Amino acid sequence: MSKKITSPFSKYDLIPQEETLEICKQKGELIIGIPKETHYQENRVCLTPDAVAALTAQGHKFIIETGAGEGANFSDTEYSEAGAKISYDVKEAFGCHIILKVEPPSLDEIENINPQSILFSALQLKTQTKKYFEALASKRITAIAFDYIRDEHGIYSIVKSLSEIAGTASILIAAEMLSKDNKGNGLLLGNISGVPPTEVVILGAGTVGEFAARSAIGLGANVKVFDNSLTKLRHLQHKLGRPIYTSTIQPKTLQKAMMRCDVAIGAIRGKSRAPIYVTETMVQNMKDGSVIVDVSIDRGGCFETSEITTHKKPTFSKHGIIHYCVPNIPSKYARTASVSISNIFTPYLQNIAEEGGFENAARLDKSLQKGMYFYHGILTNKTVADWFQIPFRDINLLFL
Numbered sequence: 256m257s258k259k260i261t262s263p264f265s266k267y268d269l270i271p272q273e274e275t276l277e278i279c280k281q282k283g284e285l286i287i288g289i290p291k292e293t294h295y296q297e298n299r300v301c302l303t304p305d306a307v308a309a310l311t312a313q314g315h316k317f318i319i320e321t322g323a324g325e326g327a328n329f330s331d332t333e334y335s336e337a338g339a340k341i342s343y344d345v346k347e348a349f350g351c352h353i354i355l356k357v358e359p360p361s362l363d364e365i366e367n368i369n370p371q372s373i374l375f376s377a378l379q380l381k382t383q384t385k386k387y388f389e390a391l392a393s394k395r396i397t398a399i400a401f402d403y404i405r406d407e408h409g410i411y412s413i414v415k416s417l418s419e420i421a422g423t424a425s426i427l428i429a430a431e432m433l434s435k436d437n438k439g440n441g442l443l444l445g446n447i448s449g450v451p452p453t454e455v456v457i458l459g460a461g462t463v464g465e466f467a468a469r470s471a472i473g474l475g476a477n478v479k480v481f482d483n484s485l486t487k488l489r490h491l492q493h494k495l496g497r498p499i500y501t502s503t504i505q506p507k508t509l510q511k512a513m514m515r516c517d518v519a520i521g522a523i524r525g526k527s528r529a530p531i532y533v534t535e536t537m538v539q540n541m542k543d544g545s546v547i548v549d550v551s552i553d554r555g556g557c558f559e560t561s562e563i564t565t566h567k568k569p570t571f572s573k574h575g576i577i578h579y580c581v582p583n584i585p586s587k588y589a590r591t592a593s594v595s596i597s598n599i600f601t602p603y604l605q606n607i608a609e610e611g612g613f614e615n616a617a618r619l620d621k622s623l624q625k626g627m628y629f630y631h632g633i634l635t636n637k638t639v640a641d642w643f644q645i646p647f648r649d650i651n652l653l654f655l
Contacts (some may be wrong), residue, residue: 288320318348320344354372360483388645419462420595424484425463433453454518460481527554532557592653
């Protein structure tokens with residue numbers, strides 16, 4: 256007797272069904288808050304009025320604390336005309352779903368942030384405490400560090416942009432410090448007919464070193480670049496499109512260069528603290544009235560004589576050498592830095608809206624994932640976890 260075979264499908268399953276078409280993604284409306292920076296001598300702002308106008312035209316809303324753009328010479332009127340609401344209450348700016356800041360918020364500012372909010376700011380890991388991360392976790396905040404965001408080419412976009420500013424600015428600052436009015440040796444940083452060119456030594460062949468070299472060469476100075484990476488030195492030669500003096504860091508060679516130079520730029524960062532390559536003895540042997548600009552002072556500096564200074568009192572003299580050791584050089588050129596940051600932030604915000612919200616955008620955008628260090632109060636960055644001994648989860652597991 257034959258056995259009856261039962262079909263795994265019901266009669267309804269076998270009837271032709273209607274085709275399901277893909278539904279168009281619902282674009283999200285973003286409510287973005289930009290509070291005024293309170294960190295000492297921080298003049299930058301995350302979005303310019305032009306960027307606010309472009310995003311407002313797409314239906315997004317902005318609440319900007321009064322005076323937020325003043326440091327970069329953007330007035331409340333400009334932001335208001337761009338479509339933003341100007342608030343006189345800091346809590347209102349921090350109460351938005353998305354918050355944009357340059358400096359990381361203080362513990363008091365975190366108190367004003369609503370639970371489940373999204374925070375874009377710098378992280379500045381070396382200056383943080385465990386309490387900062389505990390405060391973010393207690394509010395279940397999703398936090399993205401713009402200094403950790405890497406694009407599809409592996410480049411830290413905002414860090415690179417600010418490094419370009421710092422590199423260019425270091426030469427402009429040195430040129431001003433050389434003047435007799437600033438107690439320099441009275442040299443013009445350049446190449447005047449019949450006058451030997453100014454000698455510039457640059458420690459580091461990264462982005463800061465590259466743009467410092469570009470600026471110095473553009474003014475006509477003789478440039479010597481030192482770095483322990485031959486690959487970086489070769490890459491720098493290629494980018495500049497001309498042969499320049501390059502060398503690995505050897506004490507005798509560096510000492511000779513320091514004795515002859517008029518300007519020395521420190522642009523080596525290191526993994527934790529910037530390595531000290533120029534000893535106090537080398538500084539003592541430099542020409543009187545020479546200038547040191549230590550761009551890597553935020554990592555401790557690569558000159559033994561370096562000490563942190565401020566924008567209000569940017570220099571000090573030691574052994575007859577003028578030292579400029581301000582850790583936040585881009586803030587001195589706040590408008591340029593703000594435009595640069597704004598141009599990087601705007602496409603990210605547009606993408607978040609296009610994808611229907613941050614959650615969808617973060618699932619697809621790897622650069623946002625790399626910048627994220629908190630996801631709904633869960634730590635997702637291994638570097639932070641190792642530094643502060645806090646448990647973390649892989650972001651890819653949380654998105655499943």
